[in-house]
Amino acid sequence: MRLKVWGARGSIPAPGPETMRYGGNTSCVEVTLSDNSTLILDAGTGIRHLGMAMKQDRSEAAVAHPVNILLTHLHMDHIQGFMFFPPMFEAGSEIVVWGPASPEASLRDRIARYISAPLAPVEVRELPSRLTFHETDAQEWQIGPARIRAQAVNHRGPTLGYRIEDNGTVLCYIPDHEPGLGAPLASIEDEWISGFDLAHGADLLIHDCQYTDSEYDHHLGWGHSPVSDALEFARRTGPARVLLFHHDPLHSDDFLDRLDTELAERWAQLGGPAGCVSLATERLELELTRDRVQRPAEAAPPPAPPLRSPA
Amino acid sequence: MSAQQRPLELILARNLLSNLSTPGLLVGDGGRLLFYNEAAGAIVGRSFEEVTGFSAEEWTSEFGPLDIDGHPIAYEQIQATKIVRAHMPFHGEFSIKAHGGRREIALTAIPIVAPDDSTAAVVLFWLTDGEPVPAHAAHLSDRLREVDGEAAP
Numbered sequence A: 001m002r003l004k005v006w007g008a009r010g011s012i013p014a015p016g017p018e019t020m021r022y023g024g025n026t027s028c029v030e031v032t033l034s035d036n037s038t039l040i041l042d043a044g045t046g047i048r049h050l051g052m053a054m055k056q057d058r059s060e061a062a063v064a065h066p067v068n069i070l071l072t073h074l075h076m077d078h079i080q081g082f083m084f085f086p087p088m089f090e091a092g093s094e095i096v097v098w099g100p101a102s103p104e105a106s107l108r109d110r111i112a113r114y115i116s117a118p119l120a121p122v123e124v125r126e127l128p129s130r131l132t133f134h135e136t137d138a139q140e141w142q143i144g145p146a147r148i149r150a151q152a153v154n155h156r157g158p159t160l161g162y163r164i165e166d167n168g169t170v171l172c173y174i175p176d177h178e179p180g181l182g183a184p185l186a187s188i189e190d191e192w193i194s195g196f197d198l199a200h201g202a203d204l205l206i207h208d209c210q211y212t213d214s215e216y217d218h219h220l221g222w223g224h225s226p227v228s229d230a231l232e233f234a235r236r237t238g239p240a241r242v243l244l245f246h247h248d249p250l251h252s253d254d255f256l257d258r259l260d261t262e263l264a265e266r267w268a269q270l271g272g273p274a275g276c277v278s279l280a281t282e283r284l285e286l287e288l289t290r291d292r293v294q295r296p297a298e299a300a301p302p303p304a305p306p307l308r309s310p311a
Numbered sequence B: 001m002s003a004q005q006r007p008l009e010l011i012l013a014r015n016l017l018s019n020l021s022t023p024g025l026l027v028g029d030g031g032r033l034l035f036y037n038e039a040a041g042a043i044v045g046r047s048f049e050e051v052t053g054f055s056a057e058e059w060t061s062e063f064g065p066l067d068i069d070g071h072p073i074a075y076e077q078i079q080a081t082k083i084v085r086a087h088m089p090f091h092g093e094f095s096i097k098a099h100g101g102r103r104e105i106a107l108t109a110i111p112i113v114a115p116d117d118s119t120a121a122v123v124l125f126w127l128t129d130g131e132p133v134p135a136h137a138a139h140l141s142d143r144l145r146e147v148d149g150e151a152a153p
Helices: A046-057 A076-084 A107-112 A227-237 A253-269 B008-018 B038-044 B056-063 B079-085 B133-147
Strands: A002-007 A028-032 A038-041 A067-070 A094-099 A130-135 A139-143 A146-152 A160-166 A169-174 A204-208 A241-245 A277-279 A285-288 B024-027 B033-036 B090-098 B101-113 B119-127
Touching (some): A002 A046, A028 A046, A038 A046, A046 A076, A094 A107, A107 A130, A227 A241, B033 B038, B038 B119, B056 B090, B079 B090, B079 B101
Parallel strands (some): A038 A067, A204 A241
Antiparallel strands (some): A146 A160, B024 B033
8 A cells, every 4th residue: 555645734725835844735645555546535635736646647557446535524624625636527537435424414415515606616516527425434345455444533523534454554544533532542441432443553543633732722622633642542552653644724844843853752752662653744655564663562672664655 | 452442422422421520321222331420420339440331230230220119120111211212312200229228310311323223322310319309390490590590489
């Protein structure tokens, strides 16, 4: 499994000279499965550049597969790029959108609220691509070689986290998550932690870390994690590597650099191996292999990280 | 991993209860006692850690509710169970066993219906101190007047 981060920002795009390195685009991660098909995690503004790259680079094998988009939820920072995703406007494209169910309206109708007047110049029904929508309550299903598992997680409104298993490697994606709301994570049993099963033992966990601990005091219940909960969730669930995600739009590159240093120190204090926790940056490319790094609960010296940049 | 992950609606319900000073408990689809908070533990005389995982038979035997003769009512026969399983809230009065004695409570049970149609319940309860219903109702009226800032008659 290979992945590329096309947007790691939360809440609202934050372009500008102060966010050049971590990036200003909102949530979008490209996952290339073992059969070379593409899975896209969320459709924040990062999906625009992904779509342009796909148009240029898609191999014949990739074109033969439909594009599957897994939406965690329908907040604007996770769907805003839809309208600017070039494959949506190609007659030959087949796009399958998966997302959370709601008792209020179908997934298609909820997305159509954005892709319709007065917010957009076109309607969903006018898009030339073959577009289908699937609502996914907590369940498992297969997309090509990947086993996908969706589960409701603690955020505001219906929100899913995903666990993707392909060829012996596991990616867990929970970009918007507040598992510590109302219960200190360090003291509750595994079974009562939101998202625990999704993340448990993953090769890579991509997880919310929008706030510093002091910022969180003013954002309790907003659906996002402070640093301490993000690290504790990682410690409890034991992924081999963690990418912290959904950076607050107010956090500049310099601020995030300092936060990255602090994260490494705090992770070490929790007993985690060095180099396993970092902040996601836009355009970061990783390849998941079957090799594992040491888990935080284990005591041996840390082996080489399981992820490497593709040649 | 110790046990199967609980669905989010139950996690949120438990987190809510654990932060309330009102006595409350969480009962799962099959009647298993999933959680009760410290305020409830103070009334029944046992902390939740002591009774973790109690089945419906075990907790009704331990705490009730009790019939007029003081015998535990079977879980399936409890009025609140029947109503909540029909996806409706329930309010009523019961006797329970607490600290080795018999206490009277009023309770409100709220169904939590999952996407797969399984039904758990959040149950909030209050000691009524053995007052007969009219006396308890009068007490509530007094309390309401206090809340409204009026002097009780």
